[in-house]
Amino acid sequence: MTGKGRFFDLTNGKASRRTVLKGLAAGAGLAAAPGFVRYAQAQSSAPIKIGFQAHRTGIGAAYGRWYERTTAAAVKAINAAGGINGRPIEIVVEDDGTDAARGAEVVAKLANQHKVDIVYGTLFSNVVVGSAPTAGELKIPYYVVSEGYHVASGKLNRYVFQPGITDVRAQVTSVAPWIAANAGKKVTMIFPDYAFGYDHRDYLPPALQKAGAEVVAKIAIPPTESSFTKYFPQIPSETDAIYHVMVGPAVLTFVKELGDFYGSSGPKLFGFIDSLEAVDINSPGLEYLDGSHFWEGSPRYAQADDTEAQKAYRAAVGIDDNGAAVADAKDVSTAAHMFGCWETLYVIKKAMEDAGYTGPGDRAKLVEATEALTEFAEGPEHPQGKKLFNGKIHQCFGHQNISKLEGGKLKVVHKTTIEDGMYEPEADYTKQSL
Amino acid sequence: MAFGPHLLLATLEGLVTAAVLALTALGLSLVFGVMRIVNVAHGEFFMLGAVLAWAVATTLGAHPAIGFVAALVVAPLVVGAIALLSERLVLRRLNYDPEATIVATIGLLYIIQQLALSLYGPEARPVTPPFNYRVLLPWFGYSGYKLSIIAASGLLLVATWLVLTRTKIGLVMRATQYDREMAQAFAIPVERVYAGVFALGAMLAAFAAVLIVPISQAHYLMGQDPLLLSFIVVIIGGLGSLRGTVLAALIIGLSDGIVSMFFSPTLAKLIATLVVAMVLVFRPQGLFGTVAR
Numbered sequence: 001m002t003g004k005g006r007f008f009d010l011t012n013g014k015a016s017r018r019t020v021l022k023g024l025a026a027g028a029g030l031a032a033a034p035g036f037v038r039y040a041q042a043q044s045s046a047p048i049k050i051g052f053q054a055h056r057t058g059i060g061a062a063y064g065r066w067y068e069r070t071t072a073a074a075v076k077a078i079n080a081a082g083g084i085n086g087r088p089i090e091i092v093v094e095d096d097g098t099d100a101a102r103g104a105e106v107v108a109k110l111a112n113q114h115k116v117d118i119v120y121g122t123l124f125s126n127v128v129v130g131s132a133p134t135a136g137e138l139k140i141p142y143y144v145v146s147e148g149y150h151v152a153s154g155k156l157n158r159y160v161f162q163p164g165i166t167d168v169r170a171q172v173t174s175v176a177p178w179i180a181a182n183a184g185k186k187v188t189m190i191f192p193d194y195a196f197g198y199d200h201r202d203y204l205p206p207a208l209q210k211a212g213a214e215v216v217a218k219i220a221i222p223p224t225e226s227s228f229t230k231y232f233p234q235i236p237s238e239t240d241a242i243y244h245v246m247v248g249p250a251v252l253t254f255v256k257e258l259g260d261f262y263g264s265s266g267p268k269l270f271g272f273i274d275s276l277e278a279v280d281i282n283s284p285g286l287e288y289l290d291g292s293h294f295w296e297g298s299p300r301y302a303q304a305d306d307t308e309a310q311k312a313y314r315a316a317v318g319i320d321d322n323g324a325a326v327a328d329a330k331d332v333s334t335a336a337h338m339f340g341c342w343e344t345l346y347v348i349k350k351a352m353e354d355a356g357y358t359g360p361g362d363r364a365k366l367v368e369a370t371e372a373l374t375e376f377a378e379g380p381e382h383p384q385g386k387k388l389f390n391g392k393i394h395q396c397f398g399h400q401n402i403s404k405l406e407g408g409k410l411k412v413v414h415k416t417t418i419e420d421g422m423y424e425p426e427a428d429y430t431k432q433s434l
Numbered sequence: 435m436a437f438g439p440h441l442l443l444a445t446l447e448g449l450v451t452a453a454v455l456a457l458t459a460l461g462l463s464l465v466f467g468v469m470r471i472v473n474v475a476h477g478e479f480f481m482l483g484a485v486l487a488w489a490v491a492t493t494l495g496a497h498p499a500i501g502f503v504a505a506l507v508v509a510p511l512v513v514g515a516i517a518l519l520s521e522r523l524v525l526r527r528l529n530y531d532p533e534a535t536i537v538a539t540i541g542l543l544y545i546i547q548q549l550a551l552s553l554y555g556p557e558a559r560p561v562t563p564p565f566n567y568r569v570l571l572p573w574f575g576y577s578g579y580k581l582s583i584i585a586a587s588g589l590l591l592v593a594t595w596l597v598l599t600r601t602k603i604g605l606v607m608r609a610t611q612y613d614r615e616m617a618q619a620f621a622i623p624v625e626r627v628y629a630g631v632f633a634l635g636a637m638l639a640a641f642a643a644v645l646i647v648p649i650s651q652a653h654y655l656m657g658q659d660p661l662l663l664s665f666i667v668v669i670i671g672g673l674g675s676l677r678g679t680v681l682a683a684l685i686i687g688l689s690d691g692i693v694s695m696f697f698s699p700t701l702a703k704l705i706a707t708l709v710v711a712m713v714l715v716f717r718p719q720g721l722f723g724t725v726a727r
Contacts (some may be wrong), residue, residue, distance in 0.1 A: 057548075061556030132499065221692050223698055226659065230447050230695040232574075233435040252560050253650045260568055260577040284498070284562035285648075 005102045027369060033164040047090035048083070050345075053131065054221030058098030059223075060124045062278035066213055066334040067121060067145065068093065068415040070341040073316045085350045085357065092116055100130025104160075107134040107142065110273075117360060120344065123337065132156040140368055145340035147171070147297070149199040152395035154427020158434060161370055161394045164344030165297060165337065166387075168199035172419030173244060174400045175270075175295055176207030176415055182292065184240020191233070191245045193220035200245050200272075207370045215243075226250050229257045241268040244275070249276035255432070259288030268292065273300070273403075275336040280324075282408045289405050290413070293413070296401040298384045299323075300335040301409045313383035322409070324343055337385045346381035346404040347373065347389075370394075388418055392428040397421055408422045438575035440695065448691020450580050454588035454642045455670055456683035458660045459667035460594065460676060461638035467674020468611045468631045471525065471535045475542035477661030479517060482546060483509045483640025483654035485554050491561045498562035502648065508645050516546075521629050530628065539723030543657075550649060551652040563648035574627065583645045590641060595676055607631060608689040670713050672723025672724055681721065685709075 052071060055064030071091060079088045079329065092114045096103040103122065110116045118141040122128050125148035132150075135142035136157035143161045144151065149169040179187065187208060191197035197220060205215040216236050223230065228250070234241065246254055254275070257268070269292035281289070285313075285400040300323030317338070318326045325331035347370070355362060355369035371391035378386045387398040395416050403410040435443075450715040462476045486509035491501030520542055538640040567578030598604040610627045618624050639660070643652075650656075667686055671678030686706055693702040713720060 019449060057556075061551065064629050065556065152727060185519070224659065225699065227447065229576075230444065230691065230699070233440050233443060233695065250650065251556070252558065256649060256700070260580075263570070263575045277555055283560050285560050377457075394539075 006182055020101075044077040045087060045331035046391060047088045048357075049090050049092055049114065049116040050348070051107075051114060051116035051117055052091050052121045052291060053096050053103060053106050053110070053127070054093050054121055055098040055123060055127070056093075056095035056098075060098035060127075063123050063334045063337065064095075064098070066278065066338045067123065067341050068123060069333075070317050070338040071121065071345065072344040073318065074345040076221040077316055078345060078349055084352050087346075092237030096122070096127055096131075098124050098127060098397075100126045103127035103131040104134040105141070107131045108138065108284040111138045111140045115360075116140075116355075116361075117179045117367070118143065120346065120348065121341065127201075128160070129188070131196060132160045135159045137193075138235055139362055139363060140360075143344050145337070145344050147337065147340070148196055149203070150195065152390075152393040152425070152427070153245060154393065154429065158367060158429045158432040161347075163347040163370065163373070163376075163387075163394070163396045165396070166398045166400065167198070167395050168397075169203045170397050171272075171295060171297075171400050172203045173207045174363065174421030175215075175402060176204060177245065177420070178416070179241065179270050180208055180211035180213035183270045186216045186236075186238050187213060187243050187244045187270075188219065188235045188239040188241075188267070189215055189245075190219045190221060192223050194223055197221075197245060200243075204243065220244065226253065227257070228254045229261060232258070232261045235267075239267045241270055242327055243270050246275040249432055251279065252283060255288050256285040259285075271295070273297075273336045277336060278332050279348055280330065280332050281405060281410065292405055294403050294405065294410060295336075296301070296403050296410065297336040297398075297413050298339040300333065301403075303409070303412050305381070307378070309378065309380045309383040312380055313339065317342070331374045343376070343382050343387070347376065350376075350381075357369070360385060367434060386418065388422075390425060392430055393425045394429055435573060439484040439571070442571075442693070443574060443576070444575060444692040444695040445688065446580070447695065448688035449584050450584035450687075452684045452687025453584045454646050454688040455663055455667055455687050456591060456680050457587050457642035457645075458639045459681050460591070460682055461635035461642075461670070462480075462664045463668045463674055463676070463679045464607075464631055464638070465635035466668065467531060468607055469525075469628050470532055471530060472532070472671040473632075473635065474536060474539040474540070474661070475546060476518075476539075476635070477657030478543050478546035478550075479513050479657075480639040480643045480660045481550060481652075481657035482513050482516065483652060484656060485550055485654070486512050486640070486643040486649040486653055487647045488559050488561050494679060495608075499564040502561065502564040502644075505647075506641070506644050513640035514637040515632040517725040518633045522585070525632065526625065526628075534560055547654060547657070554652075556654065556655060558651040558653040560651045561647045577649065579648060579715075583649075584647055587642070590724060591639075591676075591680060594638070603630075608722070641646030663706075666710050668720075669710050670720060672716075672720025675720065675722040678720055678722030 052072050054068055055061055060319045075089045075091055077377035094106040094110055096106045107119050119135060120143040122144045123146050124220060125146055128144045128146045129150055132392040136159050141159050145164050147165050147168055149167045150156055151160055152167045154352060191200045201218055208215060216239055218232050219234050271294050273294045273296045319333045320326050321337045323333050351366055351370040355365040357366050373389045376387040385399045387396040389396045399418060401412045402414040404413045453664045458480055464472055465473045487505035490505040490508045494501045494504055524538050525535055528538055563579040569576045569578050604620050606627055609622055610624055614624055667682040668681060671682030689705060693705055
């Protein structure tokens with residue numbers, strides 16, 4: 001019989017070493033294989049190639065799928081209307097696996113092998129933070145749809161923009177007064193234990209304090225956690241409201257366990273819809289959320305006062321009145337975020353046209369043209385609403401929605417003003433060299 | 435919350451973890467004990483169990499309890515069949531070579547995971563629990579379903595133990611584990627035993643997953659944690675030892691529940707890893723393992 005010590009000793013086998021080497025070689029070959037490389041003609045009619053760094057796999061895959069659909073819809077609309085400067089857009093998708101290291105590789109691959117004009121599309125903050133240095137080194141404009149505060153904080157570089165979605169700091173700042181006035185004065189925060197959660201942890205308490213409320217406990221939860229009951233004893237009994245932001249597949253467990261723990265006598269709940277994006281709000285186990293409130297970037301459910309632009313956008317992307325795919329009612333969208341893809345592509349179009357963009361040689365001009373933007377009017381190009389853009393911190397500011405979950409639907413009960421979320425900028429990217 | 439209730443809650447949480455872990459790790463341990471194969475794809479069989487439970491419960495669309503019971507029967511059977519197929523198509527062709535099978539099961543892991551992503555999708559989907567009963571304690575409420583997981587897992591563990599010790603199938607399995615060549619000489623169809631054990635191991639994982647899915651949703655990446663924890667449990671308990679596996683699952687589950695509640699989940703993981711290191715240094719065969727011959 002084989003000795004025990006051999007089981008993990010890969011150097012010991014006869015045929016297996018060759019197999020391992022072959023496997024390694026094959027794996028390395030796969031990883032390094034160039035994608036479908038096309039040599040773009042330097043003609044004025046050649047498409048503008050936008051590299052799309054997409055979360056096709058990994059923890060962000062549900063978001064990634066809807067980001068792709070929204071992107072496809074926006075590109076179709078833009079191309080049908082004549083493209084950018086008369087040139088059609090061509091999207092080149094690469095999967096980043098929702099992984100920071102892979103994200104940086106994808107940016108390099110899109111820039112060097114696919115020869116794209118710009119890179120766009122990322123959501124997860126770890127991927128943005130991991131990829132931004134590569135975009136900066138390659139001097140390729142990188143438009144993210146991430147909502148993290150990392151862009152506006154000044155920690156990234158001059159090539160990174162977030163013109164289509166409001167950042168977390170502004171979101172949190174704008175909803176805090178409503179929480180203080182309607183949910184409770186003593187708030188316990190439950191947030192994921194990484195960058196995205198820290199934006200909430202750092203900016204909610206001062207905003208609440210300004211509104212006369214306070215944070216009584218901050219509970220950080222590791223992103224891979226699958227069971228939450230063990231954290232609930234940390235919630236102080238004086239808590240009026242629980243503020244919850246969780247991103248990950250375990251959110252249903254979180255809600256279910258909270259319900260089991262408190263029954264009908266618990267604190268009020270205010271959550272960020274991020275946890276429930278792509279999740280049917282009427283899933284079994286979510287009953288406990290009934291009557292609670294959520295932040296939504298753009299409402300999932302069609303509202304009575306939807307603008308024509310909003311209706312046209314929903315039809316173009318292919319979501320029904322419940323925010324699910326028209327073809328499959330069970331395929332729920334990530335409506336609160338994906339509008340950012342649509343709007344970002346229109347910002348790119350505007351900036352490229354302002355810059356007279358002709359090719360990668362004009363990337364610096366494109367950066368400056370984007371920085372020169374100040375305001376996006378509500379309309380078909382910006383269906384979520386009007387936005388202000390601060391070119392110094394590369395960040396836009398828009399309206400936020402607070403929705404109440406009742407009767408199995410999310411109904412917008414409060415819309416913040418853009419000014420509610422404004423804060424003193426801490427950075428100025430325009431001072432960095434190009 | 436006062437110390438007493440706090441400890442009670444921690445213990446309950448730990449027991450639920452331990453119950454699921456014991457079943458999953460037992461599958462891994464059986465496969466290693468009898469076949470001497472380190473099945474890296476074990477966590478994916480767990481994931482498949484959960485995904486299939488969702489599929490069965492949704493397709494039936496009947497009362498949640500009926501859907502759940504059907505899933506409890508169908509999911510492990512289908513997973514067992516898939517395991518059987520991969521044993522025939524892959525492991526047998528490698529002559530169960532320990533090194534080659536590690537690489538092969540890594541491949542299997544990726545294939546199953548990516549198939550689940552393509553066919554099932556990236557969402558986490560819930561299965562309705564067969565019943566919703568909230569046990570109301572003076573200090574907090576607790577899910578009655580979670581308590582039933584502990585009971586169900588206990589029953590299945592006892593059943594597995596009975597099969598292993600009291601039936602002819604168990605005798606044949608133990609004989610194969612003890613000495614493969616000798617078993618073969620006594621006309622035991624070793625290859626069929628291997629196939630059966632591999633399927634049984636996968637089925638135990640699938641069963642555990644069906645139990646957990648009403649409280650923790652089916653997701654295509656959910657196999658990673660159980661795999662890691664199962665390895666920890668199996669190393670501590672001793673490869674191939676049922677007793678050791680159950681005891682180690684209890685230790686890891688309870689310490690995880692209690693340490694993570696009173697201190698931090700990170701510390702609980704640290705301690706589990708440290709215990710593994712200590713066991714490997716001072717008692718490499720595990721608490722109840724026998725030294726390999």
